[in-house]
Amino acid sequence: MQDKLLKPIEAAKLLNMSRASLYIWIQKGRIKPIKLPTGKFRIPLSELNRVIAEANPGREFHFMLGEVNREK
Numbered sequence: 001m002q003d004k005l006l007k008p009i010e011a012a013k014l015l016n017m018s019r020a021s022l023y024i025w026i027q028k029g030r031i032k033p034i035k036l037p038t039g040k041f042r043i044p045l046s047e048l049n050r051v052i053a054e055a056n057p058g059r060e061f062h063f064m065l066g067e068v069n070r071e072k
Contacts, residue, residue, distance in 0.1 A: 003045055003046050005043070005044055006045060007042065008022055008033075011048055015048065015052075025051075031051055032047055
């Protein structure tokens with residue numbers, strides 16, 4: 001299954017942050033986007049899951065198609 005690519009504003013909403021903060025995280029290397037030939041960025045859904053997992057050790061969060069699936 002192909003990884004869903006999100007626009008920066010979509011990724012920022014899922015992470016509950018501003019688009020500006022998301023770009024700061026990209027600049028600092030905390031989030032690794034994909035750069036399109038047009039120069040725009042897209043963030044793989046798997047990358048958001050990685051960031052959330054690192055911030056919440058011991059708990060699993062999986063973003064799936066715009067919704068959050070929380071497992072205990």
